[in-house]
């Protein structure tokens with residue numbers, strides 16, 4: 695199987711506390727890595743470290759294809775979504791979808807169709823700040839319907855979603871992995887979709 699990510703001996707420390715050390719794993723096409731652990735264990739720190747938003751104490755992270763060789767267009771290979779739904783409150787749902795796509799370097803999205811995919815048709819002209827938390831999350835998640843990045847790194851993607859929203863997202867995950875993509879994600883709830891290549895990584899008080 696094609697390896698997309700290889701992580702060796704990662705160690706992270708914050709506020710004088712070791713969150714994890716000697717953390718190594720590889721992720722191949724079609725695989726899902728579910729990062730688990732209690733509040734404050736270091737899950738977000740791990741995900742943010744993988745994309746260079748938090749400095750690690752030690753360790754190596756190798757992406758395939760090599761990000762260093764494709765530095766100018768690395769966004770094509772990895773999609774990162776933080777735990778907050780990154781939407782602009784003053785822009786409408788439609789404007790947010792278009793802006794997100796542009797910021798991701800994609801200029802030819804059908805924003806109406808994306809809103810339909812995530813069940814937001816009819817709300818397109820409302821400022822995102824007037825939408826519920828779950829509706830704002832759905833706006834942010836439209837990125838998953840046009841991203842060509844093989845590796846998705848998603849921090850709490852199910853937050854605020856209702857049961858149908860979770861099902862919709864899990865279906866999208868299944869399509870992505872079936873097409874050769876891979877996912878690293880955090881979630882406090884058990885993953886229910888059937889994935890033969892589901893791995894679990896538990897971070898626990900500095901231990902793995």
Ligand SMILES: Nc1ncnc2c1ncn2[C@@H]1O[C@H](COP(=O)(O)OP(=O)(O)OP(=O)(O)O)[C@@H](O)[C@H]1O
Pocket residue numbers: 708709713731732733734735736737738739740
């Ligand atoms: N910006 C920061 N500066 C210093 N310490 C931080 C910062 N962000 C997080 N931490 C600390 O790092 C530790 C791990 O935080 P992190 O957000 O990675 O946990 P988590 O496992 O994702 O938690 P949760 O399940 O609550 O989202 C916590 O003790 C937290 O206080």
